[in-house]
Amino acid sequence: MSQPYILVDEKLFDIAAETDALYQDNPTDGAVVTFIGLVRDFNQGKNIKQLTLEHYPAMTQKVLADIVEQANQQWSLGRVRVIHRVGDLAINDPIVFVGVSAMHRADAFMAAQFIMDLLKTQAPFWKKEQSKEGEHWVEARASDQTAAQKWLAK
Template sequence: MELRVSIQTAPFDMAHGYASVLDERTDIGAVVSFTGLVRDFNETPDVIGLTLEHYPGMTERTLEAIGREAGERWALNAVTIVHRVGELAPGDPIVRVLVASAHRRDAFLACDFIMDYLKTQAPFWKKERSAQGDYWVKERDSDQQDAGRWS
């Protein structure tokens, strides 16, 4: 399985990764993608931006481990995980996951798994800005419950 992980401050195109995942391969029958965007609401209804911090080195290793685990659970051809850090505004793409497989079911399940584990295991910290002030985003019980489905 081919695995690509990128942590970057630069924006990425919404079509990011498709060409490199397919790369003229004929063994891929499905590519499932997820793109997460910055919302203008969360713990407050008026989010005007966020700062996303991470632990360099550890973050990449964690995302690689999540991608490898997905490849052990399902028959995958390729996984690409791109996550942004730094200053972001509502509407900005923040994370992109592409999963390629011979069959759609494996690609759908693996993409869902990767996002659940990314949300609960990757060392990212979000600080949101709103009219009421800045605050660190708290972990959600629902994220832990979602990740628990895969145990």
Template sequence: MIATSENKQAIRKVLVQTEDFSVADEYALIAADASDGAVVTFAGKVRDFNDGSDVTDLTLEHYPGMTESVLKQISVEACERWPLNNVTIIHRVGTMALGEQIVFIGVSSAHRKAAFAGCEFLIDFLKTKAPFWKLESNGENKSWVDARDSDEQAAKMWQK
């Protein structure tokens, strides 16, 4: 746990799992502290296209143990940068169909600017630092997805 600006301890939750998650349930857990004036969440889903190609499903693989460690470190860094009281990162692995949820990030803070910045930082660094590999299928062919330059540029904006 990390100390926040109001002498509280940040509560961090990091999960890598095959099961789906409930955004409403995760929001309720993050938003439970009445001293938090801001809750910001992000949920990423499998979409039906990527770089102009159709997508029918997505398979995510990861490096067990290392992935969780990287996600925990990213959450620690976010709590060091902003006065966040709750941080939740849930990332799914395995094969997911169109429209299924892939990732959830939720943060709470006393103030909105810290909550927005913390949430954006977490997804930007997750996409560039966490060891996940994406295999997209269009029903006939499968291809590994390369890292995007736009994701790298977004992460660079956070460098100290």
């Protein structure tokens, strides 16, 4: 794996530019897998108007780097890019980008899913949603815990 690119930022990222950065001038890799997480307009029974993402600045970068390194130890990877936004986000906004290039697709698929599953349960981000009824903190999902546990039990 080359030096991974990890960014936590308020700004909107450019999906096309991020994808380009995974494959351009990269003749050794035969596969690129990307995941983009978006803000939905309906969650946990409420119509959402806006979302605010809080994080623990000193910890987020460290945790993301550690998750990427764990992926690197399990699969043969080329380039890895992880971007997570914080602050105020609108409906349909991209929240997270995980991109992995690898010589073969199985490694890229597995690593991208692993990074997302661990990010969901270990990276210190919290979502607060604004709806017509007011604002509320998003509750953690048991299914996310189960998804992460599957990797850790291996």
